[in-house]
Amino acid sequence: xxxxVLTANRLTDGEAVWxxxxxEWLEHIDGALIARHAEAVTALEEAxxxxxxxxxxxxxxxxxxxxxxxxxxxxxxxERIRQLGPTIRLDLGKQAEKPKATAx
Amino acid sequence: xxxxxxxxxxxxxxxVDQFKDQVERRLAGELSEDQFRPLRLMNGVYLQLHAYxxxxxxxxxxxxxxxxxxxxxxxxHYDRGYGHFTTRQNLQYNWPALKDMPKVLxxxxxxxxxxxxxxxxxxxxxxxxxxxxxAADEVADPRPYAEILRQWSSMHPExxxxxxxxxxxxxxxxxxxxxxxxxxIGLHLKKNATGELGFAVYxxxxxxxxxxxxxxxxxxxxxxxxxxxxxxxxxxxxxxxxRDNKYKARIKILVHETGTEELTxxxxxxxxxxxxxxxxxxxxxxxxxxxxxxxxxxxxxxEGWSELAAARKADHSFSIWVDQNVTPHKxxxxxxxxxSLKPIGGIPGDxxxxxxxxxADIAEKFSQDExxxxxxxxxxxxxxxxADLRIVYDLLLTDGLATANAGLIxxxxxxxxxxxxxxxxxxxxxxxxxxxxxxxxxxxxSDIGELKIKISGCINACGHHHVGHIGILGVEKxxxxxxxxxxxxxxxxxxxxxxxxxxxxxxxxxxxxxxxIVDRYLDIRTDKEETFLATYRRVGAAPFKxxxxxxxxxxx
Numbered sequence: 001x002x003x004x005v006l007t008a009n010r011l012t013d014g015e016a017v018w019x020x021x022x023x024e025w026l027e028h029i030d031g032a033l034i035a036r037h038a039e040a041v042t043a044l045e046e047a048x049x050x051x052x053x054x055x056x057x058x059x060x061x062x063x064x065x066x067x068x069x070x071x072x073x074x075x076x077x078x079e080r081i082r083q084l085g086p087t088i089r090l091d092l093g094k095q096a097e098k099p100k101a102t103a104x
Numbered sequence: 105x106x107x108x109x110x111x112x113x114x115x116x117x118x119x120v121d122q123f124k125d126q127v128e129r130r131l132a133g134e135l136s137e138d139q140f141r142p143l144r145l146m147n148g149v150y151l152q153l154h155a156y157x158x159x160x161x162x163x164x165x166x167x168x169x170x171x172x173x174x175x176x177x178x179x180x181h182y183d184r185g186y187g188h189f190t191t192r193q194n195l196q197y198n199w200p201a202l203k204d205m206p207k208v209l210x211x212x213x214x215x216x217x218x219x220x221x222x223x224x225x226x227x228x229x230x231x232x233x234x235x236x237x238x239a240a241d242e243v244a245d246p247r248p249y250a251e252i253l254r255q256w257s258s259m260h261p262e263x264x265x266x267x268x269x270x271x272x273x274x275x276x277x278x279x280x281x282x283x284x285x286x287x288x289i290g291l292h293l294k295k296n297a298t299g300e301l302g303f304a305v306y307x308x309x310x311x312x313x314x315x316x317x318x319x320x321x322x323x324x325x326x327x328x329x330x331x332x333x334x335x336x337x338x339x340x341x342x343x344x345x346x347r348d349n350k351y352k353a354r355i356k357i358l359v360h361e362t363g364t365e366e367l368t369x370x371x372x373x374x375x376x377x378x379x380x381x382x383x384x385x386x387x388x389x390x391x392x393x394x395x396x397x398x399x400x401x402x403x404x405x406x407e408g409w410s411e412l413a414a415a416r417k418a419d420h421s422f423s424i425w426v427d428q429n430v431t432p433h434k435x436x437x438x439x440x441x442x443x444s445l446k447p448i449g450g451i452p453g454d455x456x457x458x459x460x461x462x463x464a465d466i467a468e469k470f471s472q473d474e475x476x477x478x479x480x481x482x483x484x485x486x487x488x489x490x491a492d493l494r495i496v497y498d499l500l501l502t503d504g505l506a507t508a509n510a511g512l513i514x515x516x517x518x519x520x521x522x523x524x525x526x527x528x529x530x531x532x533x534x535x536x537x538x539x540x541x542x543x544x545x546x547x548x549x550s551d552i553g554e555l556k557i558k559i560s561g562c563i564n565a566c567g568h569h570h571v572g573h574i575g576i577l578g579v580e581k582x583x584x585x586x587x588x589x590x591x592x593x594x595x596x597x598x599x600x601x602x603x604x605x606x607x608x609x610x611x612x613x614x615x616x617x618x619x620x621i622v623d624r625y626l627d628i629r630t631d632k633e634e635t636f637l638a639t640y641r642r643v644g645a646a647p648f649k650x651x652x653x654x655x656x657x658x659x660x
Contacts, residue, residue, distance in 0.1 A: 077522065
């Protein structure tokens with residue numbers, strides 16, 4: 001079943017980040033705050049607006065992900081690439097720290 | 105090469121200071137993203153999927169060794185050790201931090217470079233034939249006029265908020281290597297019957313979601329009228345170009361909707377008003393700019409030909425590279441060397457900091473300190489003595505820069521696509537890599553001959569797919585990448601937009617589909633001299649569609 005998380009890019013360096021359950025912006029999707037129903041999605045959207053106002057992040061979006069065991073799997077390829085890094089440079093991006101993953 | 109004068113230095117330095125202040129205010133929260141976004145874009149700073157991207161202007165694709173070394177330095181210190189040369193003769197860094205941008209711009213300014221007008225609805229970096237000033241077939245060097253246009257258009261108050269971005273390309277040879285007919289304005293520098301220099305003027309070309317070949321609205325415009333005529337075009341566009349719909353805002357749509365005849369009438373009417381104003385180029389100013397681009401004094405090196413013959417005999421790989429990557433120079437003792445940034449299976453247009461440094465060193469020693477960037481995402485050494493080809497080749501070999509594929513099927517243009525770009529719908533680079541690997545054997549490439557594959561990851565067409573002999577457009581369909589093929593496009597002097605073949609192909613199918621097209625071409629060409637494009641123009645799309653879709657149907 002598809003659920004939603006909130007993602008953005010960090011203002012200072014453009015790094016892809018996800019809103020964590022602890023309210024912090026995380027560099028990895030693991031630990032992202034999951035919205036399972038409409039009210040929770042609205043809360044995510046509100047959190048996004050607040051984060052933009054406080055100049056922490058830019059380009060904030062709610063995205064669809066699937067829970068696969070303990071992992072969160074973004075449904076769009078675009079988001080999977082954001083999660084990991086360029087598929088043609090496995091030595092770059094977050095995947096360079098997490099060699100087990102593949103984007104596509 | 106052009107050298108900044110005091111005005112240029114002060115101008116760029118003031119812009120860097122201004123942007124430094126804007127970045128500080130943004131990071132301090134004094135500017136919102138809505139306020140800051142147009143400011144950062146004016147300085148070439150985009151946001152991509154993984155990080156910010158900085159697009160550096162390389163005016164008319166010309167670089168000195170010092171400038172190339174600076175680009176390498178920035179890649180090493182502020183990025184991840186590489187840069188991406190683009191189809192706009194620019195360089196993109198994919199990972200710089202916002203807080204470092206002012207420092208990077210300072211570094212660029214120290215070698216007379218900047219990132220101004222590499223984004224936004226303004227006149228963008230003026231591009232030119234990458235063999236300018238060197239090619240044997242050139243009538244005159246187009247770069248002085250590109251430089252005049254650069255100076256005139258930089259922060260031009262009247263043309264800083266156009267309906268949409270605006271691209272100008274200039275060539276000085278009959279053979280169009282600058283794809284001028286798919287630019288908003290294309291200028292072909294040529295001589296008239298009495299030997300005077302002037303321009304054929306093309307307007308309203310472009311790719312993107314509505315590809316169009318430019319219309320010629322002047323067969324000969326004296327060079328002194330360059331700025332007044334260009335201003336006339338810009339004024340007509342600025343006044344009448346659509347601002348209600350960004351997809352209909354380019355001048356190509358205005359030309360199409362107005363009609364070439366009426367638009368020409370409007371431009372000529374405006375030109376009559378401007379012709380005798382201070383926009384008329386004084387000859388001494390043209391001469392002053394021209395002097396910066398004076399051909400280098402090249403010593404005679406006739407010994408090169410016998411040395412070359414011996415070297416070719418001794419090394420077949422070297423001989424193939426000379427055939428493929430060296431183009432005739434104005435001076436018969438010299439050649440124009442294309443450095444392929446398309447190693448087999450590599451990423452088109454990417455160069456590491458070490459490769460940039462190596463090219464800078466080679467250019468300094470063997471190419472009069474000059475380097476060019478081509479819109480085909482390669483580098484060029486414009487003035488290499490035939491006698492030095494062997495040593496240049498050996499040096500290029502040391503870091504994977506001697507791939508002998510200029511103009512061949514593996515010399516693929518590809519935009520960054522979904523691996524980096526926030527606008528992309530599908531990946532481009534992995535498709536280019538797989539095609540390159542499939543056709544990478546030298547004998548096979550050579551047998552196929554000239555064939556330009558161009559790949560874009562979205563409808564914006566940064567990968568020039570509309571003018572690819574084989575064009576590939578990546579789209580997203582039901583969450584999957586799908587690739588649409590077009591055939592018969594060409595960006596040269598006989599400019600055509602490719603024809604879409606039919607339904608698209610999945611990522612798994614696309615390389616086989618390209619091979620099917622190539623195999624059909626090999627089957628039906630009259631002989632090896634008939635290129636893919638010539639064959640396509642002779643037979644049309646039907647044999648290729650038949651091969652693509654009947655085979656697919658058989659396989660299903």
